[in-house]
Amino acid sequence: MMTVDVDKAKREVIRAGKQLVKKGLAARTWGNISMRISDTQFVITPSGLPYDTLTEDKIVTVNMSDVSYEGHVRPSSEAGIHADVYRLRPLAGAVIHTHQKAASAISVCQEGLFTKLEKERAVLGDVAPCTAYGMPGTKRLRRAVEKTLSEYPESKVFLLPKHGALLVDSDLESAFLAAETFEVASEREYRRMVGKNVSSGKRPPELTKALYIKIRRGCGAKHLIYSREEATLLFSKKGVKLSPWLDDLSQIAGVNIGCYSISDVKSIIKELRHKNAVFVKGYGALCTGDTKTDALAVKMILEKGCMAALYGEKAAGSRTLKSIDARIQRFVYRYHYSTGAYNK
Numbered sequence: 001m002m003t004v005d006v007d008k009a010k011r012e013v014i015r016a017g018k019q020l021v022k023k024g025l026a027a028r029t030w031g032n033i034s035m036r037i038s039d040t041q042f043v044i045t046p047s048g049l050p051y052d053t054l055t056e057d058k059i060v061t062v063n064m065s066d067v068s069y070e071g072h073v074r075p076s077s078e079a080g081i082h083a084d085v086y087r088l089r090p091l092a093g094a095v096i097h098t099h100q101k102a103a104s105a106i107s108v109c110q111e112g113l114f115t116k117l118e119k120e121r122a123v124l125g126d127v128a129p130c131t132a133y134g135m136p137g138t139k140r141l142r143r144a145v146e147k148t149l150s151e152y153p154e155s156k157v158f159l160l161p162k163h164g165a166l167l168v169d170s171d172l173e174s175a176f177l178a179a180e181t182f183e184v185a186s187e188r189e190y191r192r193m194v195g196k197n198v199s200s201g202k203r204p205p206e207l208t209k210a211l212y213i214k215i216r217r218g219c220g221a222k223h224l225i226y227s228r229e230e231a232t233l234l235f236s237k238k239g240v241k242l243s244p245w246l247d248d249l250s251q252i253a254g255v256n257i258g259c260y261s262i263s264d265v266k267s268i269i270k271e272l273r274h275k276n277a278v279f280v281k282g283y284g285a286l287c288t289g290d291t292k293t294d295a296l297a298v299k300m301i302l303e304k305g306c307m308a309a310l311y312g313e314k315a316a317g318s319r320t321l322k323s324i325d326a327r328i329q330r331f332v333y334r335y336h337y338s339t340g341a342y343n344k
């Protein structure tokens with residue numbers, strides 16, 4: 001029977017979390033990390049707490065058999081997936097789940113990723129299969145992951161469609177390396193479809209300060225951030241709504257984010273009263289939040305959502321979220337947010 005020192009495992013989980021944030025593979029409270037401590041238990045990051053505030057007493061010890069846990073801190077809402085991994089893979093020592101940018105963007109085509117590069121294959125294995133869809137934190141997602149784990153016993157990297165990645169390895173360091181390597185491979189796949197970042201000679205137009213102030217006053221947002229990130233700007237040129245391609249996009253920014261001409265300030269303001277983002281045709285997007293951190297998170301999620309849309313439009317078989325699934329997630333997120341569950 002294998003056993004690992006529990007406190008040491010908790011420290012390793014915290015370190016891996018901070019490392020993920022540092023490398024841009026995780027943000028805020030999104031994603032989760034666990035490490036096996038025995039044949040029957042693992043330790044995992046808690047639900048809804050940012051990585052940079054984690055201390056050992058916030059890392060939860062969970063029983064694999066029924067996902068019951070010790071203490072008063074609630075484990076990550078995806079603890080069931082981690083439990084299934086450890087039960088099905090006796091050699092798995094660590095599991096990381098991320099919403100990393102490029103991997104999430106390419107997950108919309110619901111196909112696995114094959115990499116031909118020898119050095120990447122050494123880390124990732126031959127194929128990173130994609131599971132069936134299930135909303136975050138649901139039994140349906142858990143069952144979908146369980147099925148793919150059984151179907152691909154050799155794989156250790158998985159795509160969760162419209163959501164993110166799951167990395168399974170013998171230890172945290174290896175799982176972390178898999179997350180990084182997978183992001184590089186996913187970014188290459190994204191570029192293969194969408195193309196390189198070609199900034200043409202002409203600089204795209206920018207919103208004036210006066211207009212920004214007018215919109216901010218009009219919509220009443222505490223914080224309004226103007227985004228001209230690459231994919232956001234590119235998408236804004238299309239002049240169409242952004243469909244709910246990713247789970248976190250529909251939760252945090254809104255379902256079907258509108259795009260309006262710069263002369264239609266009234267519609268821009270109206271959209272920002274219901275949603276946390278709006279596109280201004282050819283100019284990029286505006287993102288709102290109660291705090292600056294919230295608005296920045298919307299900006300980041302929107303950029304990822306635009307990447308998913310740009311990729312999804314080109315990659316055959318890609319599909320957006322079902323409208324009902326997207327709306328439920330937006331509702332649940334807003335409800336929890338308003339009750340402070342995400343701020344604790």
Ligand SMILES: [Zn+2]
Pocket residue numbers: 031097098099136163164
């Ligand atoms: Zn997730």
